[in-house]
Each structure stands twice: as C-alpha cells, then as structure tokens.
Amino acid sequence: MRALAILIVILAILIGVLPQFFNCQYDGKGLVLADGRQVPMKCYWTARASLAVAILLLALGLLLAFSRQQETRRALAFLGAIAGILVILLPTWLIGVCQHPGASCNLVMKPALILMGILVVVASVAGLVLSSRRPEPTA
Amino acid sequence: MIKIEAATKTYALGRGVEIAATRDVDLEVARGEFLVITGRSGAGKTTLLNLISGLTRPTSGRVLWNGMDLWALDDAHRSALRNRQLGFVFQFPSLLPSFTVLENVVLPTAFGSNRRDPNVPGQAAALLQRVGMAGRRNAYPRQLSAGQQQRVVIARALINCPEVLLADEPTGNLDAETEREIIELFGELQATGELTALMVTHAPHLVPQASRVVEMAGGVLRAGG
Amino acid sequence: MSPLRLVWKNIAGSAFRSWAVFLCALVVGGLLFSTVLLVRGAEDSLRLVQQRLGADVVVVPEGTGDRVETALLMGQPTKVWMPRQNLDRIGGVAGVAIASPQLYLASLANAPCCTAEMFVMAFDPQTDFTVTPWLNRHLGHNLGLAEAIGGSDVFVPYGEDKIRIYGSEIDLVGSLERTGTGLDTALFLTFDTAYAVADGSYTKAVRPLEIPPDSISAVLVQVEPNVDPRVVALQIAHDVPGVTAIPGSGLFQAFHTQAGLLSRIMAALLGTVSLLSLLLVGLTFSMAVNERRQEIGVLRALGATRRAVLHSLLVEALMLALGGGATGVLLAALVLYLFRNLIVASLMMPFRIPSVPSLLALAAGGLAVALADVALAVLLPALRASNLDPATAMRE
Numbered sequence: 231m232r233a234l235a236i237l238i239v240i241l242a243i244l245i246g247v248l249p250q251f252f253n254c255q256y257d258g259k260g261l262v263l264a265d266g267r268q269v270p271m272k273c274y275w276t277a278r279a280s281l282a283v284a285i286l287l288l289a290l291g292l293l294l295a296f297s298r299q300q301e302t303r304r305a306l307a308f309l310g311a312i313a314g315i316l317v318i319l320l321p322t323w324l325i326g327v328c329q330h331p332g333a334s335c336n337l338v339m340k341p342a343l344i345l346m347g348i349l350v351v352v353a354s355v356a357g358l359v360l361s362s363r364r365p366e367p368t369a
Numbered sequence: 370m371i372k373i374e375a376a377t378k379t380y381a382l383g384r385g386v387e388i389a390a391t392r393d394v395d396l397e398v399a400r401g402e403f404l405v406i407t408g409r410s411g412a413g414k415t416t417l418l419n420l421i422s423g424l425t426r427p428t429s430g431r432v433l434w435n436g437m438d439l440w441a442l443d444d445a446h447r448s449a450l451r452n453r454q455l456g457f458v459f460q461f462p463s464l465l466p467s468f469t470v471l472e473n474v475v476l477p478t479a480f481g482s483n484r485r486d487p488n489v490p491g492q493a494a495a496l497l498q499r500v501g502m503a504g505r506r507n508a509y510p511r512q513l514s515a516g517q518q519q520r521v522v523i524a525r526a527l528i529n530c531p532e533v534l535l536a537d538e539p540t541g542n543l544d545a546e547t548e549r550e551i552i553e554l555f556g557e558l559q560a561t562g563e564l565t566a567l568m569v570t571h572a573p574h575l576v577p578q579a580s581r582v583v584e585m586a587g588g589v590l591r592a593g594g
Numbered sequence: 595m596s597p598l599r600l601v602w603k604n605i606a607g608s609a610f611r612s613w614a615v616f617l618c619a620l621v622v623g624g625l626l627f628s629t630v631l632l633v634r635g636a637e638d639s640l641r642l643v644q645q646r647l648g649a650d651v652v653v654v655p656e657g658t659g660d661r662v663e664t665a666l667l668m669g670q671p672t673k674v675w676m677p678r679q680n681l682d683r684i685g686g687v688a689g690v691a692i693a694s695p696q697l698y699l700a701s702l703a704n705a706p707c708c709t710a711e712m713f714v715m716a717f718d719p720q721t722d723f724t725v726t727p728w729l730n731r732h733l734g735h736n737l738g739l740a741e742a743i744g745g746s747d748v749f750v751p752y753g754e755d756k757i758r759i760y761g762s763e764i765d766l767v768g769s770l771e772r773t774g775t776g777l778d779t780a781l782f783l784t785f786d787t788a789y790a791v792a793d794g795s796y797t798k799a800v801r802p803l804e805i806p807p808d809s810i811s812a813v814l815v816q817v818e819p820n821v822d823p824r825v826v827a828l829q830i831a832h833d834v835p836g837v838t839a840i841p842g843s844g845l846f847q848a849f850h851t852q853a854g855l856l857s858r859i860m861a862a863l864l865g866t867v868s869l870l871s872l873l874l875v876g877l878t879f880s881m882a883v884n885e886r887r888q889e890i891g892v893l894r895a896l897g898a899t900r901r902a903v904l905h906s907l908l909v910e911a912l913m914l915a916l917g918g919g920a921t922g923v924l925l926a927a928l929v930l931y932l933f934r935n936l937i938v939a940s941l942m943m944p945f946r947i948p949s950v951p952s953l954l955a956l957a958a959g960g961l962a963v964a965l966a967d968v969a970l971a972v973l974l975p976a977l978r979a980s981n982l983d984p985a986t987a988m989r990e
Contacts, residue, residue, distance in 0.1 A: 331747040331779065331935055341932035348928065371967045417987070422610030424895055443897050452897020459988070479595040480897040489595075525896075541913060582989035 231294070231303065235263045238291035238310055241346050241353070245317055246284030248346075249277035252338040254328055273327040279320050280343060287313045287350065300361050307357035311312030314350030317343055370565060371398040371533070376420050378413075390416035392588040393430070400532075403559050405573045408585035414569040417585060420536050421567065422455055423447045431501045433486060434577035452481045454527030460538035464510040464518055464525075471506040474525045481529060489528070494522040499516065515546035523554060534558070536568040552576055601685050601910045609630035614878040615972075616909055616918035618871040619964040623920030625867055627960035629860035631930055632937070632945065634952065636853040639774040639944030641845050643667065646773060648723050649814035650823035652840045653684055653830055658840045662698070662812060663846050667944050669745075670778025671700030671713040675809040676837060683834045689821040690830075697788055698811040699782070699803065701759050712748070713780040715790035716761065723816055725770075725782045732768055737784050740905065743768040745778035753882035755782070761798025774946030791909060815839075852943055868967050881910065883979040890979055891987030902976045903978035911972040912965060919964030924958045 231339045250256065253273040262266035290313065294306045321327050327335040373396040379387045381508055391413045398404055398421075404496045420432055430556040432439040433453075439447060457463075464473045474493040478484055497503045500520040509517055509529050519539060536555065540548035552570075552589040559566045571583050584591045605612045654662045655676040665672040678695070685693040697716035703731060717725055719736045725743065729736050737743065742757070742764045749766075750756065764783065772778055783791075788805065795803040817826045826947040828837040884889070890903055898906075930937070930947070937945045947953070 249693075329749050329752060334938065337936045337939060341936070345932050346930060419985035422895065424891075424988075425983055427915075430734075445901070448894070448897050448899040448902075451895060457895050457897075459892070459893075460890065461988070463888075464608075465889060465892075472603070475595045476893075477896045478895075479597055479600055480902060481898070484596060489638070529897075572658045 231359060231360055234267065234360070235291050236297035237353050238350060238357075239288060239296065241350050242284045242287035242291055243317055245287065245346050245350075247275075248282045248342055249280045249335075249339045252342070253277045254335055257334055259333075271328055271335075273321075273333070273339060276321050276325045276327055276335070276343075277339065278315065279325060281357055283313055283316050283320070287317075290344055294339045294350050294357065303361035304358060307354045309359065310354030311351050314347045314354055317347030317350060319347075370400045370422055370429075370435060372436075373417075373420065373431040374397070374431045374433065376427040378416050378420060378425060379428045389588050391420065391427075391585075391590075394420075394588075394590045396590060398402065398423075398530040398565060398567065400565055401563075403576075403578055403580045404519060404568070404580045405576050405579040406567065406569045406585060407571065407582060408572045412585040413588040415537055416587045416588075417590070418537050418567065418569060421459070422451060422535055424451075433556075449482065451479055453529050454532045454535045456529070456531040457535070457538040458519070458522050458526050460541040462510065462515070462542075463519055463522055466510050469507050470502060470513070470521050471508055473510070473521055474524060474528055476528050483529070493524070493528060496523070496527055500524045506533070514547075515542050516544075516551065517546075519543065519551055520554070523551075524557070527558070532563075532565060534564055534566045536566065536570075538569050540570065540572075548572075595845070596699055598909070601906055601913060604906070604910050605914060608882060611878050611882045611945070612914055615875050615914040615968060616921075618875050619915040619918030620870050620922035621918030621924070622864075622868050622925040622967050623960040623964035625860075625864050627923045627956055629864055630925040630956050630959065631948070632860065632925070633857040634854055634948055634956065635774065635930075635934075635945040636849070636856070636943050637946050639946040640667075640853070642773045642946065643775050643777060643944065644842055646724065646770075646777060647725075647814060647842070647845075648816070650817045650828045650842050651830065652845060653680070653813040653815060653837050654840070655836070656836050656838050657733055658694045658839055661850065663848065664776075665713055666777060666941060667846060667849055668938075669713050669777045669779040672698055673700065673987075674698060674765050674811050676811070678808045678810050680834055680837060681810060681813055684837075685945070687826060687829050687833055689817050689826040690814040690815055691818045692721055692723060694718055694723060694814045695785075695810040696724075696812045699788065699804065699805070705913055713776060713966060714788070715782050717782060719784050722814075724814060726882055726990070728770060737767070737782075737787070738791060739784070739787055741765045741767050742781050742783040742787065743770060744782070745770050745776075745780045746772040747778045748781055749834075749851050760791050760795035760801075760803045762794045764791075772946065773944070774934070775944040782953070797950065797973040798932055809853060812934060824828060849943060854908045856941075856943070868963070872967055873969045875911070875968055876975065879907075879972045880975040880978075883907070886979075887982065887987045890982060891984040894982075894984035895988070900980040901981070904976050908969065908972065908977035909981055911968050911976070915965045915968035920959040922964065923960045926960070927953065966967055 254260070255270040255294040261271050262268050280340065287310065289311050291308055294303060297303055297306065321340040327340045373394055373409060376394045377392050378390045380390060381387050383520065392416060400409065408414050413520065420427055426440055431500065434450065465476065468476065468527055471493055475489055478486070478489050479494065483489060494503065494506065496508055500523050502517060502520050502524065504519065505513065513521070530545060540551050555566065559578060568576065570576060651795045655674050656867050658674040662674060681693055684690060688922045695718050699716065700712040701712040701714055701878055719726060730741065742765055746769055752812065757766050792805045814981040815826065816824050823841045827870065830839040876941060893903060934945055934947060940961065
C-alpha cells in the first residue's frame with residue numbers, strides 16, 4: 231500500500247509540474263484579441279487546473295502512505311481514482327488544449343496527462359482492492 | 370511393517386573424505402508400535418528417520434515397507450507413499466509462512482488424489498480441534514508461539530490419516546511445560562492403536578507410552594537407551 | 595488446496611522476487627512490442643503514402659528529390675519549380691499513361707489555422723489520380739473554386755467556418771484519413787484555387803503568394819499496364835533535361851534506410867535488455883530457491899514429487915512473466931498511441947498505429963518473448979530445486 235501511495239505522490243508531482251513547461255504560453259504563443267492584447271490559450275488554463283488537482287493528489291498520496299485505518303485507506307483510494315479521472319478529463323473535455331497538432335500542448339501535455347491520469351486510476355483501484363481485503367487476525 | 374536391512378548412509382565431504390551417518394543399521398518396526406530413538410547429537414538419529422521415510426537413499430542396504438523395497442519405486446510412487454502413509458513432525462518450524470493455519474494443515478492434500486475431496490476442510494477443522502488450535506485457523510504462523518506451531522504441524526501430519534507418524538525432536542525448541550503437553554498429545558494420538566509412531570527425542574523419560582526405546586551412537590543402532 | 599493456489603501463495607509470499615520477475619518481463623515484453631511497432635508503424639506509413647500518391651514515377655526538378663520526399667513525409671513545405679513545358683515532354687515518353695502536374699506551396703507562418711507554415715499541394719483535376727479518387731468516393735464530385743480538402747490534422751480554427759490562406763477564405767470540405775506522415779498536415783486544392791489565392795494575396799495578405807509563371811513543382815506519372823516504371827523513369831530522365839525521375843518503389847529510400855537503422859538499433863537494445871533480464875531473473879530465482887531449500891524439502895516430505903516441485907516453480911515464474919509481459923505490452927501500446935505525434939515530430943520519421951490484427955500479433959509476439967526469456971532464466975534453478983535431496987535440503 232505504501233508503494234502505491236508513493237507512486238501516487240510521484241505522479242502528482244509530475245501532473246503538477248510537467249504541464250507548466252509544455253503549454254503554448256510557455257512557448258511564447260498566445261491568443262491575440264481584436265484590441266491587440268495577448269491572452270493565454272486553453273492549454274495554459276489546463277496546466278493551471280492540473281496543478282490544482284496535483285496538489286490535491288499529493289495530499290491524498292501522503293495521507294494514504296501514513297494512514298493505518300482500512301476505511302480511511304478505502305476512502306482515500308476512491309478519491310484518488312476520481313482525481314485520476316479528472317486529470318484525464320482536463321485536457322480532453324473539461325478545458326482542452328490547442329487544436330494545432332504540432333503544438334507542445336498537443337504533442338506532450340495532453341498525452342502525458344492522459345497517461346498519468348490512467349496510472350493514477352490504476353494505482354488507486356489497486357489501493358481500493360488491497361484496502362478492502364480482510365485484515366489478518368491479531369494474535 | 371517397516372524393515373531396515375544393513376542400511377548405511379555415507380556423505381562425501383570432498384577430497385575423498387566420507388562420513389558415515391549410519392552404519393549397517395538393522396531395525397524392524399511393528400504396526401502400532403511407539404518406538405523412541407535416542408542418542409547424542411550427530412549420532413545418526415535424523416538420518417535413520419530420513420532413511421525410513423525415503424527422504425534420503427541408503428548408500429547400501431535396503432528399506433522395506435510391508436515387504437516392498439522403497440528404492441525399487443520411482444519418485445512418484447515414493448512421494449505418494451510419503452503423502453498417504455507418513456506424517457512428519459520436524460524439529461524446525463516447518464509451517465509455510467504465507468499460508469494460514471488451516472491452509473498449512475490441508476497442504477499435504479495438494480499432492481494427493483484427495484485434492485478435490487470436499488471433506489478435507491472439515492477433517493482439517495476436526496484435527497485442529499483435536500490439537501487445541503481450532504480458534505486460530507485463520508492465523509499465520511508468525512502469529513503463533515512455537516508450541517502452537519508444533520500443534521498445527523501435528524494436525525498437518527495427520528490430515529491424510531497416515532499409518533506412520535515420524536517425529537524428529539518435536540519438542541526440541543519448546544519449554545518444559547509445552548514439551549510435556551506435546552508429548553502427551555502424541556501419546557493420546559498413538560494410543561488409539563491405529564498409528565505407528567517413531568519419535569527421536571533426547572528425553573525418552575518423557576515418553577512413558579513408548580513401547581520400545583533404541584539408541585543411536587556413532588551411526589550404530591543399539592537396543593535400550 | 596490446489597497446486598495453483600500453492601503457486602499463488604508463493605508469489606504473494608515473496609514480494610522482492612515476484613516484482614523482480616514481473617518487472618523484467620514487463621521491460622522485455624514492452625520493449626519488444628514497442629520496437630517492432632515503431633518500425634512496423636514507420637513502414638506502414640511509408641507504404642500508405644506511396645499508395646496514396648499512387649504514382650509509378652514522381653518527376654521533380656533535378657536535385658530536389660530529397661526535399662520533395664521530406665515535404666511529403668514530414669509536412670515541411672518546400673518550393674521547387676520546373677518549366678510547365680516539361681509536362682508535355684514527360685507525357686510524350688513511351689509507356690506514360692497519365693502525367694499529372696502538381697504545385698507545392700506553403701501557407702504563411704502564424705496563419706490562424708496553424709502555428710507554422712502548412713504544406714499546400716495544388717493539383718490538376720483533369721489528370722489527377724492522387725486525391726480525385728478519394729473525392730469521387732467521399733464527396734461524389736471534384737473540388738470547386740475556393741474549396742480544399744485537408745490531411746487528418748488540418749482543421750478550421752474554433753469559431754470560424756473557413757480556413758484563411760494568404761487572406762483568401764477556403765472551404766474545408768473534407769479530411770483524408772491519417773497516414774502518420776506530413777500529408778496529414780497538408781492542404782489539397784485545385785490549380786485554379788491556387789492561382790486565385792495567389793492573385794488575391796497581393797491585396798489581402800501580409801506577404802504575396804508568388805507562383806512563377808508557367809511553372810510546376812512536380813509531375814506524377816502512371817505508366818501503362820505491364821510497363822516497368824523503372825524503365826520509364828530512366829527514359830524520362832534521358833528525354834527531359836533538368837529533372838529527376840524517381841520510380842515509386844524508390845520513393846522515400848532514405849526513410850526506409852532510416853527505419854532499417856532504427857530497427858537494428860532497437861534490436862541490439864532488445865538483445866541486451868533480454869540478456870540482462872535473463873541474468874537478473876536467473877539470479878533472483880537461484881537466490882529464492884536457496885532461501886526456500888528447507889521449504890522445498892518439507893514439501894517433498896509431504897509428498898510433492900520432483901516433477902511437482904519443478905512445475906510449481908516454473909508456473910510461478912511464468913505467471914509472473916505473463917502478468918509482467920502483458921502489462922509491458924499494454925503500457926507500451928498506450929504510450930505509443932498517446933505519443934504518436936511526438937514520435938513523428940521528434941524522430942523525424944513517419945509513424946502510424948497498425949491495424950488491430952497486426953497489433954494483436956505484435957502483442958502476442960512481445961508476450962511470447964517475455965515468457966521465453968523468463969522460462970529460460972528459471973529452468974536451471976528450478977531443475978536444481980526439484981532434484982534436491984529432501985533430507986539434505988531440510989538440513990540448515
């Protein structure tokens with residue numbers, strides 16, 4: 231269980247950090263409005279939102295690592311799975327990324343978030359299964 | 370029932386040096402007998418039990434079970450004989466650590482034809498009851514004391530209703546009181562008359578139920594002890 | 595108590611050993627799968643592009659063969675020109691059935707549709723055999739003025755309904771299927787549309803689209819039945835000065851070579867990883883067998899045959915290998931699918947996910963190699979364990 235929690239912590243850090251460096255705003259590209267102002271594109275906001283989910287996931291992972299109660303672990307694992315689904319939905323449906331297939335948000339951020347989201351879900355489900363087992367009888 | 374004829378077991382230590390654990394041992398064990406084997410450390414007691422059970426091959430001599438040469442059988446038949454007719458109680462902790470108490474007791478059935486017998490769990494439960502471990506069926510060996518583990522080992526040894534029970538210093542690691550309890554249990558089991566028991570022990574005086582005591586010294590078998 | 599339960603308990607009982615075997619199988623299975631998939635995907639892509647072009651011979655200005663191939667495969671626009679009169683000369687060469695001209699252009703960088711220059715390919719609807727068959731199949735008619743079809747990755751910007759090129763609005767009427775090459779980011783329109791855009795660009799665009807008069811970029815040739823394209827290519831090169839004639843089979847040779855090189859590198863890597871994996875699993879299992887000597891002796895005493903011990907150990911290893919190999923293949927498939935565009939961009943090589951039957955065959959192959967690797971590694975320790983004298987094994 232601790233190994234799963236550590237994996238979730240590592241994934242949380244990656245989910246928070248990676249999108250900050252692979253979005254069009256970081257590449258110096260923004261949306262130019264009619265009045266000449268440049269505003270960030272969707273992928274920037276996806277990166278911001280990922281950071282938020284990552285912080286939540288980090289806290290969750292740390293709690294899972296140190297928690298001893300079966301019920302608490304089950305609840306945390308369930309929440310972890312939900313967070314993982316959110317990570318997948320952020321670049322695909324909730325906010326999205328830029329349309330251009332050659333943009334770094336499309337090439338790196340989106341597939342990376344989807345992959346890491348899947349891994350978080352798998353780790354959380356594994357944690358859910360482990361925490362649902364009958365505990366060993368005490369001596 | 371069991372007959373050993375001039376059994377010698379030597380081990381090669383390398384550079385042409387050999388050591389004889391047993392020398393020309395002759396022994397007959399009758400059905401229903403409770404035989405105690407004593408002797409100092411290194412006298413060849415364990416080797417004698419290993420020869421009787423077919424766990425090691427004699428360098429010379431024969432081991433006969435109901436007139437049949439044990440080493441004329443192939444590995445499959447010899448293993449089947451051990452599985453159905455022998456029960457073992459070892460000195461060292463021999464329960465598998467990843468298995469519960471109940472799983473350890475039914476373990477021998479994994480290698481026999483009664484693997485899928487639906488009565489096996491019930492028989493295991495009854496045996497655990499008999500050895501006083503019914504309440505710990507789901508515990509793991511690491512959660513048991515040495516004495517409790519030995520009780521489970523005894524139950525395991527009996528799951529296939531063997532004809533012969535072999536016990537090699539079954540109380541070697543136990544305190545005096547637990548030692549008495551285990552040997553009492555042995556006595557109760559053997560008293561039914563259906564079981565032939567061979568026990569290696571350093572304290573034959575604790576086994577008043579023994580029908581015969583023999584002594585191993587320097588690999589040679591002597592009557593009395 | 596079934597033997598399989600015994601195996602499962604042994605797996606669960608030793609985390610380190612089980613994870614070591616699992617991870618080795620994961621790496622071997624995943625690596626083999628991704629290696630073969632990458633190379634196969636590249637080859638598939640190249641084949642699809644060659645089919646898509648449909649040309650038996652591609653004629654380009656002399657010395658520009660590499661640039662044109664890169665444009666077609668990697669979507670990097672290129673401007674190459676030759677006199678339009680070459681078209682008639684090429685058409686007159688014996689064995690040529692159809693000669694269709696093409697113009698290769700580039701959109702402006704930072705056009706709303708794109709973050710970089712887009713490859714624009716203009717074709718002659720009267721003679722074209724590259725795009726026109728698709729148009730007839732899917733639209734039922736050829737492209738009109740100010741209409742275009744795009745590769746799979748060409749899109750109309752959000753909130754708009756047309757693509758802008760050099761200030762002119764173009765209707766995107768269809769999208770071709772993915773090839774995993776530069777054709778996926780290319781725009782296809784007719785010569786008439788291209789010239790109309792060029793004319794309009796002088797007033798509408800920040801920079802005009804200049805098409806040299808009486809010039810074309812390439813001629814795609816289909817030869818008559820039973821005629822060898824290589825012979826026709828040689829004849830064209832002889833009869834028409836200043837051109838390079840590339841037979842269809844010789845197209846993208848550099849990329850085929852690159853795919854071959856990648857294949858060899860990956861094979862060497864795979865060989866090394868498999869060997870290391872074999873050693874690690876063999877060592878781990880040997881250590882495990884040593885640790886479990888007494889336990890194996892007990893099992894033999896309880897009635898397990900030599901064969902049962904051998905089977906138990908092999909099944910244990912193979913179950914872990916199956917789990918690890920399958921996980922490795924799945925992970926590799928997921929990563930390659932998600933990052934397929936990055937692979938094309940960073941390896942500068944076309945790549946396309948093969949069909950499902952091919953994928954399943956590759957997965958089975960990856961799994962088989964992982965299983966074989968592990969089986970080979972544990973065979974010796976397992977044989978030694980099964981042949982242990984039980985009495986000796988139980989001695990501390």
